[in-house]
């Protein structure tokens with residue numbers, strides 16, 4: 001008899017926790033449960049489709065799924081298919097790795113208008129999340145306002161700015177890629193409430209914005225007469241100073257040199273959104289589409305004995321994929337300490353298995369096979385029916 005651990009959420013933090021647990025107790029039985037038929041959380045549904053290098057982390061996660069005592073339980077939503085109470089009764093420990101992807105609101109008039117999209121809904125659409133199959137109507141969109149000064153804002157602006165050729169080798173949902181390619185886009189405005197010295201862009205992602213084939217990155221030099229905050233710790237200060245240098249390069253670019261312009265606008269707070277425009281503290285800007293990239297919140301989950309939260313569900317929606325590793329390993333150590341003081345529970349297998357790892361691999365294989373002739377890493381199955389049909393058709 002050995003301990004049984006349920007990890008709810010098969011995203012990075014769930015996998016890193018499984019890894020941490022197995023390092024301490026290779027004999028544990030671990031169920032990695034996800035409401036989707038596919039594992040990997042935001043690596044599949046959030047990370048930009050033109051960043052395949054980032055998505056390569058899933059190879060490490062696949063090695064965990066190959067362990068004999070690790071089960072993938074896809075298409076099982078905790079709180080719906082199985083209650084949190086049932087989970088706590090059936091397992092010796094429960095780990096909440098459910099992430100945090102409800103788009104935060106700006107709290108200004110007009111943000112419920114149909115042309116206002118949260119970044120999660122937008123990115124989930126073009127990444128093929130089966131719950132978000134309706135994208136924005138881009139057929140008449142010339143000007144877009146992207147609200148936010150983090151990497152998700154850069155992802156959104158870049159994905160809109162890139163043309164068909166630059167997205168050809170990615171796993172963007174083809175219909176979404178085509179809708180972007182044929183949209184009459186002319187201007188994308190990336191809008192930050194604070195000055196450029198506070199932007200949380202990472203240097204590489206900002207540099208990338210300057211290298212998009214059909215778009216020129218622009219900004220107003222007047223906003224750049226600032227310095228990275230001296231009080232910041234050195235790595236932060238260096239990152240911000242480098243951002244300012246990159247932005248100064250953008251300020252020297254020539255407007256009109258490419259068909260599309262990406263304008264970085266700083267010190268501009270959104271005040272109200274109306275059809276066709278957004279009012280900022282600095283003036284009004286035409287915008288046929290507004291995409292807010294201002295962070296996320298999560299669902300509540302039960303707390304209690306033997307329940308441990310990890311990843312974004314624990315820390316909030318900040319940090320990259322690697323950030324979750326150390327955090328998950330620390331939580332795994334807490335779980336191991338908890339288990340060491342308890343006898344394993346006996347009882348029937350509590351998990352209603354719907355899609356196991358073999359089912360996920362059938363999806364994976366079908367997607368890769370669909371992508372290969374097109375030179376794409378994969379073409380994703382995007383609706384629930386196709387995902388379930390392929391996964392369950394042995």
Ligand SMILES: Cc1cc2nc3c(=O)[nH]c(=O)nc-3n(C[C@H](O)[C@H](O)[C@H](O)COP(=O)(O)OP(=O)(O)OC[C@H]3O[C@@H](n4cnc5c(N)ncnc54)[C@H](O)[C@@H]3O)c2cc1C
Nearest residue numbers: 009011012013034035041042046078098099311312320321
């Ligand atoms: C748009 C976007 C782009 C990003 N790009 C990058 C990037 O380029 N590089 C980088 O390093 N980081 C990036 N990140 C951050 C990175 O994705 C996160 O750090 C990481 O995914 C958080 O891991 P997690 O396991 O906590 O949550 P998630 O990855 O969100 O995983 C949570 C999982 O739990 C499942 N789940 C939720 N509720 C339930 C339930 N009730 N029952 C069963 N399953 C459930 C979900 O389906 C999901 O699979 C990005 C984030 C976003 C939002």
